[in-house]
Amino acid sequence: AQTVTQSQPEMSVQEAETVTLSCTYDTSESDYYLFWYKQPPSRQMILVIRQEAYKQQNATENRFSVNFQKAAKSFSLKISDSQLGDAAMYFCAYSNGQTGANNLFFGTGTRLTVIP
Amino acid sequence: DSGVTQTPKHLITATGQRVTLRCSPRSGDLSVYWYQQSLDQGLQFLIHYYNGEERAKGNILERFSAQQFPDLHSELNLSSLELGDSALYFCASSIRGGRYNEQFFGPGTRLTVL
Numbered sequence: 001a002q003t004v005t006q007s008q009p010e011m012s013v014q015e016a017e018t019v020t021l022s023c024t025y026d027t028s029e030s031d032y033y034l035f036w037y038k039q040p041p042s043r044q045m046i047l048v049i050r051q052e053a054y055k056q057q058n059a060t061e062n063r064f065s066v067n068f069q070k071a072a073k074s075f076s077l078k079i080s081d082s083q084l085g086d087a088a089m090y091f092c093a094y095s096n097g098q099t100g101a102n103n104l105f106f107g108t109g110t111r112l113t114v115i116p
Numbered sequence: 117d118s119g120v121t122q123t124p125k126h127l128i129t130a131t132g133q134r135v136t137l138r139c140s141p142r143s144g145d146l147s148v149y150w151y152q153q154s155l156d157q158g159l160q161f162l163i164h165y166y167n168g169e170e171r172a173k174g175n176i177l178e179r180f181s182a183q184q185f186p187d188l189h190s191e192l193n194l195s196s197l198e199l200g201d202s203a204l205y206f207c208a209s210s211i212r213g214g215r216y217n218e219q220f221f222g223p224g225t226r227l228t229v230l
Contacts (some may be wrong), residue, residue, distance in 0.1 A: 003160075035218075043204060044118075045221035091159060102218060103149055103211075104173055106159040 004094050006107035012113050013082045020067075021077045021110045023092030031097030034068065034075045035104070040088040048090070051075065053097065079112075087114045106116045120209050120222035121201055128228045134195040137225045141188055141209030147171075147181055148190040149219060150211070156201035184198065197229045 003026045023036070036048040039084045051068050051073035059066050067076045079086055082085075092107040117143035120177075129135055141148050150162040152175075161174035165184035176182075184190040194201060204226050208219040 037221075043224055043226075045206060045208075045224075046229040047218060047220075050218060103164050104151070104159075104208075105161070105172060108158050 002029075002094050002096070002105045003052070004092050004105050004107040006092055006110050008110045009108070010111045010113070012115055016081055016105045018078060018080045019082055019112065021079075021090050021092075021112070023075045023077070023107055024085040025073050025092070025094050025105075027073070027094065027096075029096055029098075033095045033097060033102075034066075035093040035095065036066070036077045037093055037106075038086075038088045039091060039105065039109070040085075042052060044092075049077065082114050084114050084116065087112055113115070118220040118222065120207060120220050122205075122207050122224070122225050124225060126225065126226050126228075128230065129197060131197055133197050133229075134193065135197065135227065137192040137194070137205050137207075137227070138223055139141055139190045139207030139209075140194070140221055141190070141207075145209035145220070146188065147149060147210045147212055148184055148188070150176075150190070150192050151206040151208065152203050152222075153206060154200075157203075159193035159206075187214050189191045190204055194227070202229045 005024045020100045032053045033046045033050045036047045049061045063080045091109045093104040121140045123138045124176045146164045146167045153159045162176040164172040204224045206224045207222045210219045
């Protein structure tokens with residue numbers, strides 16, 4: 001079974017600094033997708049960034065980037081130039097690449113606090 | 117705004133009761149997923165429907181059921197409610213065969229069982 005582990009329940013970062021959130025996963029599949037979702041106090045689930053397992057290049061979306069280490073089954077999220085609006089719960093998620101079997105498996109989340 | 121709508125936003129009911137949560141996917145999306153977010157269980161996948169057919173089941177209790185209608189909206193029925201069913205229930209939709217398996221989440225329905 002696929003499992004996703006986030007070992008940091010809470011993290012904090014100074015405004016404008018950089019922070020890295022960790023995620024590891026376990027799967028026997030070769031085709032899969034990885035995601036980071038943000039959940040602010042409004043509870044809305046917002047997709048931050050995604051990574052296809054077949055791509056070696058790390059995904060980047062503006063201030064957000066990932067470090068995808070396939071062999072180590074590691075998928076960390078780096079937030080640069082942190083802003084107050086980045087404060088939220090962040091969930092790492094895994095999805096099998098096969099169509100029809102692509103429900104998301106979530107980690108337990110990391111609560112990020114941004115200090116002004 | 118993800119384009120996915122869920123009603124109601126909040127629901128307060130008593131143990132033993134039955135409720136129905138409704139979800140309308142984004143225009144054109146054929147897949148609907150239901151997730152439960154509770155304090156002790158985290159975010160868990162419940163069930164997936166594609167174009168009216170059930171495709172996958174996760175940790176869904178027998179007291180819970182779902183369906184997807186011809187207009188593609190979906191309903192999650194929760195019966196014989198227990199205190200532990202109190203949670204935030206999300207619906208998400210996606211395009212079948214979409215390359216990135218990206219799912220778009222609705223705002224959720226917060227269920228409180230008293």
